[in-house]
Amino acid sequence: MSDFYFPLEEWTNSFVNEWLLPTMGDFFDQVSDILGLFVDGVTDGLIFIPTIILTLIVAGLSLWLSGKGLAVFTIIGAIYLVSVDLWPEAMQTMAIVIVATLLSIIIGVPIGILSSKNETIYKIVRPVLDFMQTLPSFVYLIPAILLFGLGGVPAVMSTFIFATPPAVRMTNLGIRQVPEDMVEASRAFGSTPWQLLFKVELPMALQTIMAGINQTIMLALSMAVIASMIGAPGLGSVVLSGISNVNVGLGLTGGLGIVVLAIIVDRLTQGIGEKL
Amino acid sequence: MNNKIEVEHLTKIFGSKPEEGLKQLEEGKSKDEILENTGMTVGVKEASFSVKEGEIFVIMGLSGSGKSTLIRLVNRLIDPTAGRVMIDGEDLTTMDNQTLLETRRAKLGMVFQKFGLFPFRTILNNVEYGLEIQGVPKEEREQEARKAIDDVGLKGYEKQYPSQLSGGMQQRVGLARALANDTDILLMDEAFSALDPLIRQEMQDELIDLQEKLNKTVLFITHDLDEALKLGDRIAIMKDGEIVQVGTAEEILDNPANDYVSSFVKDVDRSKVLEASNVMKIPEVTASFRDGPRMAIRKMKESNMSSIFVTGKNKHLMGLLTIDDAIHVHQNNESMETVLKNDFPRTAPDTQLKDLIAVASDAKYPITVVEDGKLLGLISRASILSGLVFGQEQETEHEEVHA
Structure with missing residues (x-):
């Protein structure tokens, strides 16, 4: 081993403990409170809706957006979740996925638009996205605990960071792929930059952006499960307790629940993309 | 201005x-x-x-x-x-x-x-x-x-x-x-x-x-x-x-x-300077005057046409025979000469193509290319237009065919 030691660990710790938490702590607490209310609201809302009605709504959407197959699958999946007594856990997981995905879209799509318009921004954003996607997802959990404590909120934050890159990338790609003659036509008739964006570029890029959002949702679902390690409620915590108790049956029951959610959510969002 | x-x-x-x-x-x-x-x-x-x-x-x-x-x-x-x-x-x-x-x-x-x-x-x-x-x-x-x-x-x-x-x-x-x-x-x-x-x-x-x-x-x-x-x-x-x-x-x-x-x-x-002779097509089917109306009707039927150009000796152009007239003279045993039409455009083979555009757009029948009374070829409206557009290429194609 060399004598040279790079104290990244110590620096990071002192940065977080001596500067970030004392100066920004209140801010993070407030964000945490607001997000917490939001996550709880969505969870309560999903659990409040009677199981049968929610199932029928999603099955109806499946029928419209995808087809008979998915509608039947949705009903079977719901029956499964109820019969293994995991319905509330499934709704908790979905609440984290929904809130994190909304955050990803609200922040990711505008960044994608900016990086498609400005090469400098794109050059800065690209390595950040690479970093976000290649860093092991567990690493996000540690600062999330420090900044937001335990529970649903740090789960949403780490999920949001993990799931945003596809939304940014695909928005950027979709807008760059709009044919030059359409952009020129729009400009030649006197469109403002906003009109060009909303009347031509975004509609043209919509399918690509939807493919990115589909990826975002799938990543969010996988991260919401991992986030059970920092106390996020839901199907992930069922699997986690299966692991810690070496309970194969419990692990499988929760794992199957995640698969059911993943398939429904994936096909539904793909269906939206194709409908557009 | x-x-x-x-x-x-x-x-x-x-x-x-x-x-x-x-x-x-x-x-x-x-x-x-x-x-x-x-x-x-x-x-x-x-x-x-x-x-x-x-x-x-x-x-x-x-x-x-x-x-x-x-x-x-x-x-x-x-x-x-x-x-x-x-x-x-x-x-x-x-x-x-x-x-x-x-x-x-x-x-x-x-x-x-x-x-x-x-x-x-x-x-x-x-x-x-x-x-x-x-x-x-x-x-x-x-x-x-x-x-x-x-x-x-x-x-x-x-x-x-x-x-x-x-x-x-x-x-x-x-x-x-x-x-x-x-x-x-x-x-x-x-x-x-x-x-x-x-x-x-x-x-x-x-x-x-x-x-x-x-x-x-x-x-x-x-x-x-x-x-x-x-x-x-x-x-x-x-x-x-x-x-x-x-x-x-x-x-x-x-x-x-x-x-x-x-x-x-x-x-x-x-x-x-592309000329009529460059774009004309040699008529595939003509009726010979000697063969009479019955033969003319058969030729029209075979090639699905409603009129036919009638030629005499040495491809001498005599006129245009419509199917109705042909049937009429055949049934009444009259002479074909009385019903032959002559209201189709004629042009010389060295007429410039651009001068034919107006003629072609007005005419009901194809333009006939005639030299010394002989029928050399027919020109349709489409062949004039494509001749003008592709002039050069068509000429070379022509040469290839001859070679």
Whole structure:
């Protein structure tokens, strides 16, 4: 081993403990409170809706957006979740996925638009996205605990960071792929930059952006499960307790629940993309 | 007449340091030298011309001549490096963004080579785009759009999407979109180049009609000299980013400014002297007078025709026999000579093709090519038009067949 030691660990710790938490702590607490209310609201809302009605709504959407197959699958999946007594856990997981995905879209799509318009921004954003996607997802959990404590909120934050890159990338790609003659036509008739964006570029890029959002949702679902390690409620915590108790049956029951959610959510969002 | 568009010493240099390229340009360096010295590409070099109100002004050049850049400088889709563009006496190059937008909306319509239609919008919504972004109320802009769609002959297609239309129809939509804004000036960037030859001819004719009806000022870009000669009140010829000659078709044909222009003109002359004999087809089926009406009826039936040319000795053309007349004389046992028609156009084999266009569009029957009373061949309307468009190629094909 060399004598040279790079104290990244110590620096990071002192940065977080001596500067970030004392100066920004209140801010993070407030964000945490607001997000917490939001996550709880969505969870309560999903659990409040009677199981049968929610199932029928999603099955109806499946029928419209995808087809008979998915509608039947949705009903079977719901029956499964109820019969293994995991319905509330499934709704908790979905609440984290929904809130994190909304955050990803609200922040990711505008960044994608900016990086498609400005090469400098794109050059800065690209390595950040690479970093976000290649860093092991567990690493996000540690600062999330420090900044937001335990529970649903740090789960949403780490999920949001993990799931945003596809939304940014695909928005950027979709807008760059709009044919030059359409952009020129729009400009030649006197469109403002906003009109060009909303009347031509975004509609043209919509399918690509939807493919990115589909990826975002799938990543969010996988991260919401991992986030059970920092106390996020839901199907992930069922699997986690299966692991810690070496309970194969419990692990499988929760794992199957995640698969059911993943398939429904994936096909539904793909269906939206194709409908557009 | 007023000048609608005035372009003065317009220069565009592409690259990161256009000023350096501009300096070298002023020192008299050539396009290639500047590219080698600085890496800058000269797109347009010191272009000056003016377009009068109600004129069709054609800029003609081969690919890479800078003509597409030039037309984009005229409405500032590309910002010029130096020089001025005056639209109705106002300098476009120094306008702030808001004034530029308003000028584009009020004065400059544009039609694109690849149409540039929005695939997610219906034809009606495509055509009303220009009005929509100006905030014109829905009913009013729909009314304008429908009128423009009507003008280009696409009534009934309002609810369709661009992908449901043929290329020619899509470009009519592109034209309607530009017309709906009711701008005085139409910029047309190789507007008909992507269309097949017969549709292109049709669109050219319609553009001329529309221009006469609506009195638009048209700046038309093309790489096709025939198109330029047909449409242009005046023509500018571009090479390597420079305008090498501006003038009427006659001026350019009679007095080419340099070798480059004259090499084009040479090609034109050749296609201009294309004669009737070059495009005529040898008639596949004719009836012989000696064989009588019964044989003529059989030949018409076999080849599914409703009339047939009747020849005598040595292919001497005697007249045209219709199926009705043939049956009549056959049943009544009359002589065929009494019913032969002679109201079809005749022409000599050395007639120039361009003189036959009017004849062909009026005639009910094909034009007969006759020499010393002998029937040499037939010419249809389509073969004249394709002869004019493909003149050169067809000649070579002809030779190959003989060889």
